[in-house]
Amino acid sequence: MELWFTEKQTEDFGITMKIKETYVSEKTDFQDLAMVKTEEFGNMLLLDGMVMTTEKDEFVYHEMVAHPVLYTHPNPEQVLVVGGGDGGVIREVLKHPQVKKAVLVDIDGKVIEYSKKYLPSIAGGLEDPRVEVLVNDGFMHIHDHKNTYDVIMVDSTEPVGPAANLFTRGFYQGIYEALKEDGIFVAQTDNPWFKADLIQSVNKDVKEVFPIVRVYTANIPTYPSGLWTFTMGSKKYDPLEVDESAIPEIDTKYYTPRLHKAAFVLPKFVEDLIK
Structure with missing residues (x-):
């Protein structure tokens, strides 16, 4: 059977x-x-x-959440990951020696527990001494930590259930306030084939909060349609102004220095969504 x-x-x-x-x-x-x-x-x-x-294609998503934003910020010492209880984003964050502390806040401790047991190649970084793991509400954590983080990454599920609040203008405003004066955030923002309205809504809301907003994409086979978007909101630094020659080669399978700016080149139908 x-x-x-x-x-x-x-x-x-x-x-x-x-x-x-x-x-x-x-x-x-x-x-x-x-x-x-x-x-x-x-x-x-x-x-x-x-x-x-999944074990086979997880590296694409986790690398593309972490590295574009961390190489855009010149000195990302304090990093927050909201969601991401599987630990994949944290694993990638730890590849950056400037990071002094990485805080993971996931509302569901069972995700963390089972990821450590069944996805050790993804979750291994959660035991690193630079990492603080909190089983808590990411929305409230951000509300309670003003002017704290250099970089915030939102590794959420789709906007249903416990993640619904993580796709609201109020959440993005809270992120702005939790970031330091030159902070940057990034969030996964689903796919343009089936969730065009969501991408438009998020882009509009983030633009009302952050002066610099950029959307980029990656190919993730097990996610709906395979084409996935990420939205970056920055107070000061533009990912398109990063000197690619200054980005070091690190242990990755998808992200590269040459891909850094290339990922922000959007298909026209995605460009049209966010005009």
């Missing part, structure tokens, strides 16, 4: 993969969580029936 999982990405479209084993399937205090082993993508974390990360 074969077991297949389908993420219904719209009412009429989904992505399907063959499952070898189910490690965990439970309802936490916040969401339905499953950890499974797939034939094609290795171990995979699912939240509310949506693919969050």
Whole structure:
């Protein structure tokens, strides 16, 4: 008997993969969580029936959340990751020696617990002495920490359930206030094929708060449509003005110094969304 999982990405479209084993399937205090082993993508974390990360393609997302913003800021010493309990973004943040402290705030401790057990190649950095892990509400953490961080990264699920507040203008205003005077933030902002309205809404809200706003993309096979967007809001530094020759070569599989600015070159239909 074969077991297949389908993420219904719209009412009429989904992505399907063959499952070898189910490690965990439970309802936490916040969401339905499953950890499974797939034939094609290795171990995979699912939240509310949506693919969050897999062993095979996780590096794209985690590198592209972390490195463009950290190489845009000249001295990112204090970093906050909201969500991201799997630890992948933290792993990439730790590749930057300037970072003195990285704080991870995830509302669901079960995500952290099971990621450490079943996704050790992703979650290994959570034990690093530079990292503080808090099981808490990221929205409230930002509200309570004014003028604290150089860089804030929002590694959230889609805007449903506990992540709904992380896609609001009030949240972006809170991020602005939690950043230092030259701070930058970045958030995953879903895909332009099925969530065009969301990208437009986020772009409009962030532009009302931050003077510099840039959108960039990456290809992530297990995310809806494969084409994924990220939105960066900055008080001072423009990622398009970074000297690529000054970006060091680090241990990555997707991000490179040459890709830094190239990622901000958008297909025309995505450009049109955010005009």
